[in-house]
Amino acid sequence: MTRRDWANRLHLPTLGAVLVILVVWSLLSWRYGAYVLPAPLAVLRGFGDILQSGEIWKHTGASLYRIAVGFGGAVGIAVLMGLAAFVSRTARGVVHDFLAVLNSTSVFVWIVISI
Structure with a gap:
């Protein structure tokens, strides 16, 4: 070599x-x-x-629990919004406007909000 x-x-x-x-x-x-x-x-x-x-496992478990709760809540809200948009024309307009606001928000703003 x-x-x-x-x-x-x-x-x-x-x-x-x-x-x-x-x-x-x-x-x-x-x-x-x-x-x-x-x-x-x-x-x-x-x-x-x-x-x-063994203290690290307690803290890791607490962090993973918070991540799972946050992700599960976000998925639940997204599914409910999707179903509402599918069923109702009014809800579709509201969801569309809500998503337009979310999509126009900068990534850096989301980073600051998440902290």
């Missing part, structure tokens, strides 16, 4: 970028202190601690 093949196989540019990010992160952590920006090793230790304690 040539040197270029090994570089492609190891994804050296990606590894180099990760290394640069870790070095910059460490330097910024050293400069601003752990209160503002914890060091990468401290973050890794903290992640190991919450994995060991």
